[in-house]
Amino acid sequence: MANKGRLIIVSGPSGAGKGTVLAEVFKMNPQLKYSVSATTRGPRPGETDGIQYFFISKEEFERKIARGEMLEYTTYCDNYYGTPADYVEDQRMKGHDIVLEIEPCGARQVKARCADALSIFILPPTIEELEKRLIGRGTEVSEVVAARIAQAKEELARADQYDFRVVNDDVVRAAKEIDEILRK
């Protein structure tokens, strides 16, 4: 049997550019798998159900929690987010490494269940840059942007709980740094 694949947790505040950096990492490592989370937030323009997220209702999410189908979950800015356990386990059993792009509370739950999970925190170059990116993105109303900035400050304060920290000052450079971490 193939060795069990690794669990790779990637966290970082909203606006740090996790998605863009990870897209580069996936180009460098086409064999890597991505865990599609479930969420109760609505899709943003350009997001498709089953690709970025499984967009489900609050009731359906709570049923999944009750059935023990979530590897981890949390509420973030008034919505549920969680990792369906079956896909992750299935891919790992097939020997594939899998990336979980999740916030710190979920990261802690996964670490508690799976101590050998590798955790990487992506930071923005400065908090000002992060605010600029969140406002400039224009995908959230101003109260949500303010909530995400407050959340980001809390998350940044806990960056040292991760195995590795990578600053997203340049997308390709940051992706190469993550690529090297994965090869170690």
Ligand code: 5GP
């Ligand atoms: P967004 O709404 O910007 O897509 O995501 C908000 C936050 O939720 C981000 O920090 C993202 O990494 C996190 N997130 C996405 N999916 C999950 C998940 O399945 N579990 C947890 N704990 N956090 C998630």
